[in-house]
Amino acid sequence: METKEQQPIPFALPDIGREEEEAVLRVLRSGWLTTGKEAISFEKEFAEAVSAHSALAVNSATAGLHLAAEALGVCPGDKVVTTPFTFTSTAEILRYLGADPIFADIDEETLTIDPRCVAEILDREPKIKGVIPVHLGGRMAEMDRIVSEAKKRGLFVIEDAAHAFPLSYKGKAAGTIGDAGVFSFYATKTITTGEGGMVVTDNEALAKRMSVMRLHGIDRDVWDRYSSSKGSWRYAVVAAGYKYNLTDLAAAIGRVQLKRAQEFKERRCRIASYYEAELGGIEALKLPKPPGRKEDHAWHLFIVRLRPGYSAIDRDGMVEALKARGIGTSVHYIALHLMPYYRSRYNLSPEQFPVATAVSNSCFSLPIYPSMSDGQVERVVEAIKELLSPNRRRTQTQ
Ligand SMILES: Cc1ncc(COP(=O)(O)O)c(C=O)c1O
CATH class of the missing domain: 3.90.1150.10 (Aspartate Aminotransferase, domain 1)
Incomplete structure (x- = not known):
């Protein structure tokens, strides 16, 4: 028989142990599979881990990036500066909103977006709404310079932190430096829920809008309706939202992975x-x-x-x-x-x-x-x- 040392070495492999298995079984047997107590606990624990005011569990980082851009007011015809050296999610979510990515070249050494190219584009192009740097492979983009270039022009910064947990920058967690930060829990990422993600922000209004849009533009989430003494059936649709919530099954895995x-x-x-x-x-x-x-x-x-x-x-x-x-x-x-x-x-x-x-x-x-x-x-x-x-x-x- 082949020993581990002789077997093929896959490019990536999630580390799923007994505790993750037990967490999933616990949820399977609980009678509540969709977004509920587990997702809420995962959000609280993740927010604590990165010291963010709010964390919203979503079913992918792509969903999280879309929610953040929508909540920050990206509209048809807007432009957002980002790196070409990334996965398509970073840019495609702008197309969902009818906006366009403007690519800035990357730094030769860090492979993250080059702040000099960002500044040059911001000086040249009208209709820019914000910047989306990517912390590529777990290396921080040059946030001081990017944030300062963006803020002096009143633009937003969304951190694509899909590769960046856990990662800190000058005493702050990656994802908490811009207006919003988005993490991925895709199967190959540093922690995984199979598919999943988390959006963090310190901006309460932004968190509220993302939370409403995450679940069909409904003003109350399912767990709130189910567990509330105010009645389980009444809700209002206040916008045409999306279906981006994370299941409790996935959140239960995420809570164990977060500890590890x-x-x-x-x-x-x-x-x-x-x-x-x-x-x-x-x-x-x-x-x-x-x-x-x-x-x-x-x-x-x-x-x-x-x-x-x-x-x-x-x-x-x-x-x-x-x-x-x-x-x-x-x-x-x-x-x-x-x-x-x-x-x-x-x-x-x-x-x-x-x-x-x-x-x-x-x-x-x-x-x-x-x-x-x-x-x-x-x-x-x-x-x-x-x-x-x-x-x-x-x-x-x-
Ligand atoms: C840089 C980057 N941003 C965003 C995403 C999207 O993540 P998800 O698969 O969770 O939607 C990925 C996924 O690989 C990524 O590498």
């Missing part, structure tokens, strides 16, 4: 340090910029890049070669300006975003998750060393 978040992070940090120590000397490979002494990193992703001209193998070849050795990788991201929809709708070219284009063509992400054994991490390192060794380059180019 720090332990998960410690393991990811150890794996990142090992990768840095072992792969740092390979000329052909550019590693993610390590956080500075006072900086934090959630290490959701470990994104490496192949330096052009340093190896005989290109990125696609590397992904395939690692796959052949039983090692799963992924690509974060093919930048949005290279995607057919955004490219053709906004007439974008690769040259407009030189950094995002170059990174997009050379990056791939290594597995980094808490249940990886030391042996598996070593296998990843050995395979990369073998594939990128200078000897191999010589024999391949001869």
